[in-house]
Amino acid sequence: MSNVKQKTIEPLIKDTIVAGTRVYTDEYSIYARLQSWGYGHKSVNHGRGEFARDEDGDGFCEVHVNTMEGFWSLLRSWLRPHRGISQEQLPLYLGFFEFVYNVRKRGKALLGALIALLVT
Numbered sequence: 001m002s003n004v005k006q007k008t009i010e011p012l013i014k015d016t017i018v019a020g021t022r023v024y025t026d027e028y029s030i031y032a033r034l035q036s037w038g039y040g041h042k043s044v045n046h047g048r049g050e051f052a053r054d055e056d057g058d059g060f061c062e063v064h065v066n067t068m069e070g071f072w073s074l075l076r077s078w079l080r081p082h083r084g085i086s087q088e089q090l091p092l093y094l095g096f097f098e099f100v101y102n103v104r105k106r107g108k109a110l111l112g113a114l115i116a117l118l119v120t
Helices: 006-016 066-079 090-103 108-119
Strands: 022-025 040-043
């Protein structure tokens, strides 16, 4: 996306993220209005060397963006053998990868989860 302004990103966010969802981001200013748009928002400041934060002192870093960064890293690895994916087909590849990632099952268990989704 070449135009990364709040007025450009707002409809994309509202069309894809359920209102009230807590969104974790880095410090990029484009995310400054998330709370006024009806979302919970927590961020880390990579520019200050903060990559994760333990907010309640339990030793577990609740605020980070590692999950999404890991997702994109895995997606790139998964797409690499499929060189030359068309723009028209990319949403199908992304949707399937999102499903596989979210069900966290492999092999026959993945097939079972896919069939269960298709029959519901």
